[in-house]
Amino acid sequence: MPVKADQPQAHTATPVDLGAIFVSLELSKSTWLVTALSPGSEKMSRHAVTGGDIAGLFSCFATLRQKAQRRVDKLYPLVVIQEAGLDGFWLGRVLSKETWIESHIVEAASIAMPRRHRRAKTDRIDGETLIRAVMAWKRGEPRACSMVKLRTPEEEDNRRLGRERKTLIAERVFHVNRIKGLLFSQGIRDYEPLRRDRRQRLEELRTGDGRIVSKHLRAEICRELDRLELLLTQIKAVEAERDALMSRESTSxxxxxxxxxxxxxxxxxxxxxxxxxxxxxxxxxxxxxxxxxxxxxxxxxxxxxxxxxxxxxxxxxxxxxxxxxxxxxxxxxxxxxxxxxxxxxxxxxxxxxxxxxxxxxxxxxxxxxxxxxxxxxxxxxxxxxxxx
Structure with missing residues (x-):
């Protein structure tokens, strides 16, 4: 029977009973927003937990399971999803230790979003979007989102050496350019701060108009050299750790x-x-x-x-x-x-x-x-x- 234009259409119920309670976490420094969709219910519930409160988070999970059990008379596991962000992977490891929790970390950029010029964005909307994404992924739609592989603490720690060295190298370039810029303004073009005789050559420098480097400028450059030498020492230490890691004789x-x-x-x-x-x-x-x-x-x-x-x-x-x-x-x-x-x-x-x-x-x-x-x-x- 066709539906008339002025007749309200009945809303089709979304099948949500996939054998689990779906939970999304929106993490911030002060508050964690927990959005949940339980079997037997078509509405998503929201709960606020203090940021970093693991005990409060598990208490919220236990409450969700108890409510679903009273509704359907069955104790359901949890499927938890969160975005990969500043919190890293520690929370995912904590959740993965529980046998009744299936924890996933999603790449936020892989979730399809509206292409409107101005779209609404709140933690509430993001939590609902994560729920829909993980439900589609669990139904067998691999392109609904991309899950991030949970790395082991050893794999994460091994990456620290390369990343720290890159940061130190960038700081070294900054201080070298700073010193060269200060001297270039005085007509000095041939000073290399990375040479071993950098301090001796600083005393021998003459400006473009034949003067010695002024007192306060020399003091500022000396402080820059102090920071530069500290960076050089730290870079050598990081490289020594890297070489020791690479030279281990094992199958690791x-x-x-x-x-x-x-x-x-x-x-x-x-x-x-x-x-x-x-x-x-x-x-x-x-x-x-x-x-x-x-x-x-x-x-x-x-x-x-x-x-x-x-x-x-x-x-x-x-x-x-x-x-x-x-x-x-x-x-x-x-x-x-x-x-x-x-x-x-x-x-x-x-x-x-x-x-x-x-x-x-x-x-x-x-x-x-x-x-x-x-x-x-x-x-x-x-x-x-x-x-x-």
């Missing part, structure tokens, strides 16, 4: 990462970043490897329009930047490898143009080849290995 992850050092052109820093940021994970194929690094292509196809937008950049930015840098070095240190020949042939086909897009393509191919080498021992064709 550091030993597998050390296999990258056998390839000419890959040093300790590259080997550490490549393994700790990506190659320690399990991948089923090379497409997954490229997608994790954000080096997968992004086609745009609609009707007769078919063009390429470049790489997605939706992966690990540190791994992607390292691979692009390594691709340039690969051409220099591995001139007779099959990948280098492939790159040069493509460049010659385009009359020497499109080097930058093609270096990204080389980085994608090189990452897949390194993954095969680390995981299966397949040596890259034509690659030169270091002598013992």
């Amino acid at each position: 992850a550091p030993a597998r990462a050390a296999t990258l050092l056998r390839i000419k052109g890959i040093g300790p820093e590259f080997a550490t970043i490549l393994y700790s940021e990506g190659l320690f994970r399990h991948f089923d194929n090379r497409r997954q490897v490229a997608a994790y690094a954000g080096l997968a292509p992004s086609p745009w196809q609609s009707g007769n329009v078919n063009r390429e937008q470049g790489v997605s950049k939706a992966g690990n930015p540190r791994l992607r930047a390292t691979m692009v840098e390594l691709a340039w070095l690969w051409l220099r240190h591995q001139p007779n490898s099959a990948l280098t020949f492939w790159f040069k042939e493509r460049i010659a086909r385009n009359s020497g143009r499109l080097k930058r897009p093609m270096i990204v393509a080389l980085a994608r191919k090189l990452l897949a080849a390194l993954w095969k080498y680390v995981s299966s021992g397949v040596v890259i064709e034509g690659a030169v290995m270091k002598t013992a």
Whole structure:
């Protein structure tokens, strides 16, 4: 029987009984918003928990289970979802210890959102969106969202060395440029703060008009040198820890990462970043490897329009930047490898143009080849290995 235009349509009930209570967590420093959808109910309930209060959170979970049990006469497990953010993975580990909790951490950018110019965004709306996403994912829709793999504390800790060194290097560049800028304003162009005789040369400097460096300016530069020397000491300490980690003789992850050092052109820093940021994970194929690094292509196809937008950049930015840098070095240190020949042939086909897009393509191919080498021992064709 057709429905008339002026007749109100009955709302179709959404099937929510998937054998669990679905819970989303919106985490902030002061408050955790718990949004729940229980079997036998079509409305989502919301509860506020003090930020960081694990006991209060589990008490809220117990209350949800008791209410669902009184309604359906069955004790349901919980499926909990939260966004990957500043809280890291510690809460996911706490929840995963309980057998009645299935904990998931979702990549926020993978959830489909309205494309309106001005869309409403609140913790309440985000909590409901997470509930719908995890329910679709549990129903077997893999593209509803992308779940983040929960790393072990050891895997997270091994990444700290490479990331800390990158931060220290950036601070070193800042102080070096600061010192050079101060001296350049006085007409001094040839001072190198990273030389060992930096303090002795500072006393010998003369400005562009023949004066010695003024007292307060020299004092400011000396304080900059103090901070620079502290950074240099810390960088050496981090590099020593990194080298000790890579030189362990065992079947653990550091030993597998050390296999990258056998390839000419890959040093300790590259080997550490490549393994700790990506190659320690399990991948089923090379497409997954490229997608994790954000080096997968992004086609745009609609009707007769078919063009390429470049790489997605939706992966690990540190791994992607390292691979692009390594691709340039690969051409220099591995001139007779099959990948280098492939790159040069493509460049010659385009009359020497499109080097930058093609270096990204080389980085994608090189990452897949390194993954095969680390995981299966397949040596890259034509690659030169270091002598013992």
